[in-house]
Amino acid sequence: MPLRLDASEALLDRARRVDATLADGYALARDRLIDGEYPVFARGAAGPYVWDVDGNRYVDLILAYGTVVLGHGAAEVTQAVSAELAAGFCPSMRKPVQVELLELLCEVVPGAEQALLLKTGSDATSAAVRLARAHTGRDGVIRWGYNGWHDWAATRPAGVPAAVREAVHTFAFNDLDDLERLLERHGHEIACCLMMPFEVELPEPGFLAGVQELLRRHGVVFVLDEMRSGFRLALGGAQEVYGLEPDLATYGKAMANGYPISALCGRRELMRRVGDVHISSTFFINAAEMAAAVATIDALRRDDHLERIARLGRRLQDELAASIARNGVAAGVTGAPQMPFVRFLDGDEQRREQDKETFYTAVVRRGVLLHPNHHWFICSAMSDEDLDAVVAACDAGFSLVGARR
Numbered sequence: 001m002p003l004r005l006d007a008s009e010a011l012l013d014r015a016r017r018v019d020a021t022l023a024d025g026y027a028l029a030r031d032r033l034i035d036g037e038y039p040v041f042a043r044g045a046a047g048p049y050v051w052d053v054d055g056n057r058y059v060d061l062i063l064a065y066g067t068v069v070l071g072h073g074a075a076e077v078t079q080a081v082s083a084e085l086a087a088g089f090c091p092s093m094r095k096p097v098q099v100e101l102l103e104l105l106c107e108v109v110p111g112a113e114q115a116l117l118l119k120t121g122s123d124a125t126s127a128a129v130r131l132a133r134a135h136t137g138r139d140g141v142i143r144w145g146y147n148g149w150h151d152w153a154a155t156r157p158a159g160v161p162a163a164v165r166e167a168v169h170t171f172a173f174n175d176l177d178d179l180e181r182l183l184e185r186h187g188h189e190i191a192c193c194l195m196m197p198f199e200v201e202l203p204e205p206g207f208l209a210g211v212q213e214l215l216r217r218h219g220v221v222f223v224l225d226e227m228r229s230g231f232r233l234a235l236g237g238a239q240e241v242y243g244l245e246p247d248l249a250t251y252g253k254a255m256a257n258g259y260p261i262s263a264l265c266g267r268r269e270l271m272r273r274v275g276d277v278h279i280s281s282t283f284f285i286n287a288a289e290m291a292a293a294v295a296t297i298d299a300l301r302r303d304d305h306l307e308r309i310a311r312l313g314r315r316l317q318d319e320l321a322a323s324i325a326r327n328g329v330a331a332g333v334t335g336a337p338q339m340p341f342v343r344f345l346d347g348d349e350q351r352r353e354q355d356k357e358t359f360y361t362a363v364v365r366r367g368v369l370l371h372p373n374h375h376w377f378i379c380s381a382m383s384d385e386d387l388d389a390v391v392a393a394c395d396a397g398f399s400l401v402g403a404r405r
Ligand SMILES: Cc1ncc(COP(=O)(O)O)c(C=O)c1O
Pocket: 065, 120, 121, 122, 123, 125, 145, 146, 147, 148, 149, 196, 225, 226, 227, 228, 252
């Protein structure tokens, strides 16, 4: 049965006149869910659940694109933020919690000798690029994955000067030869290579270490973009898991369980370039989000949240793989257990898109929010019973896809 989404649809109609993000052609991931099947407006969220404005409840595996790690509205985070708000969170001076958070980051992130606090992921990745340019005296950038919306990282060319686009290069993931060719051609003009450790495909053994080695050889600053992997794969993110030593690393999202704050961490020699460049915002000093980050990192350090997330993720991946095999679906489970994904694999594009639509429609109608075009995420507030519901919804989805063959 289709969900009742009348209240969502009514709000969407009102919003179309005034909300610029509903312009024709605005095609970022959040708007590419299954049209008419997914809710658009939420009434609220708690723990692993989201309620839409029509009153439907979902187990949430989108989790605000990976910003929620402890569950929506985790009590210790809310309390820390409330206390900071009550005390006055923007008094024109630094609050003590800023030092506390910076010390914490330098303790838990392996390569962090110093850190800089910003607000968004794009702030942090753009700051990394600017420091690398100042440090090397080079303008070029190699980037891989999604790294934000600023000129050097924009995924659509409109509005970006040609000169900026020409200075930015990319390469094929898991292909060291491709990166080597790029470095041989352009290495002398490249300031940094800024990359996610992986997207939905995991790195092959030795790939990330090989990237690090190639970059060192060419004097290119290595920036690991840990916006999704940080504080989720491990406290120190993928650099801890894969034993890497990036010069700089960017964090945000799960670091503060949904509050807007990001961090650039790294070697002192690079970080001290902050004194030579212009990186500033009125809001960088606001302390409420810093309190959220300290409370989140404290919780992640104190309890077994990350082990729990990994265990639930492995269970989900195993059960999905079994369901795919049982139902004879052309699909495969990929990604890290903490941020898994299913790829539909039919060689015929139209059939593949139809399989996807059938699956995600069935799943959302059964009260589970999965993103069709982006990692899913797991939070520690999710119980094994919630996961049972996710598995049952996915199984129903795969069975419908299988039955159409
Ligand atoms: C890996 C990565 N880097 C950078 C960003 C940009 O962060 P923001 O959207 O907060 O600017 C994102 C956002 O999704 C991301 O996933």
